[in-house]
Amino acid sequence: MIERIETGQRMSKIVRHNGVAYLCGQVGEGATVAEQTRTCLARIEGLLEKAGSSPGRILQAIIWLRDMADFAEMNAVWDAWVPEDQAPARACGEARLARDDLKVEIIVTAACD
Incomplete structure (x- = not known):
């Protein structure tokens, strides 16, 4: 069974199927990449909770940065957020965002209940 959570005309914020939660891309607020990463990760945590998951159950993360010069600043926030010894498979690239x-958009896939 496929379950769609917070579904709109264009997309669902969460799609659950066979014990996996797929989250739509999340962005944050703030002037710096660190601020945007923090608020983005907070939104991800909220969606993971709705999906029956948590940061320690993330399987994969895809991170898009407007500028790869922000890589270290984003990673400082990311590294503090990811539970120790539970880092997901991850990719990070530069992209033109919406x-x-x-400055940052993060897409995650996680195991869920």
């Missing part, structure tokens, strides 16, 4: 003020 709005000019966005």
